[in-house]
Amino acid sequence: MFLRRGMFLLALSTLAAGCSRPEQGSAAAGAPPRRICSVTLATDEILADLVEPERVVGVTYLVDDPGISNVAGRYSKAVARVDADIEMILLTEPDLVLVAPFSQAGFLGVIRRSGLGVHEHRQNDSFAEVLEGILALGSAVGEPERAANLVARVQARLALLDEKIAQVARRPRVLYWARGWTAGAGTNVHDMIERAGAINVAAEQGLTGHPQVSLELVLASDPEILLVPDWSGSDGELPSGLPAVCRNLSAVRAGRVVAVEGRLIGAASQHVADGVERLARLFHPELFEGDGSWR
16 A cells, blocks of 8 residues: 555656656566556457456556447456546556557656556457557567467467358448447448448448437438447347337338447457458348358
């Protein structure tokens, strides 16, 4: 307790002085970091398959939510749950902090000036960037070989799925609908839909990123499948919130409003492969007959 309090006060005084101190511990000596604090859910998920559990001293407070986390239950309660708060992070005594470019600018400025080792995990807008991020994180934590093996496993799973999807005679038109928002080209959701053997209607309409989408566009595009995320952790139970005006859509009339676990459709880690397989089984169940459960 005294060590932690002393480190915390030292860091605060260093920040107040407007200077940075040398990186601490083994990380400063060029050895792999031994005390890693993750402030993004994506890095929580990647670390779970990349380093020994005892090397992780902090993960995000989101990690235990089965609706959004693919590693719920993987980290013991002894590992601190943190958010973008410098005080909470310093109390874990990290020698490497994993942050994201979308973190608040004020927090990023403070953590960079703290003198701690910092790795900024890149924004992931495609499968290629997800895999590049895994490799970069592997280098940052001193596990490049494990990272390469993890990427190879993801690529092997995707290749097997590609072989199945190659048998598809016709790809359904799918619109991702998240309470008024969608996912166009240049997103992981787009890559999942296309890789799972369907056409992303949002991209077909020229949309990119994660824009709001009007009901007029939804009705005019008339998708065959309406894909909605379920963030409740209830294993695909259809959430409420679909506007009544959508009852005339082909997808709704045919009973093809498909709910998929938010933790899968929102994956930005090695679990993108799980997301693709989940969607492929929903879009083309005939390809997986006799394969048992999806996972």
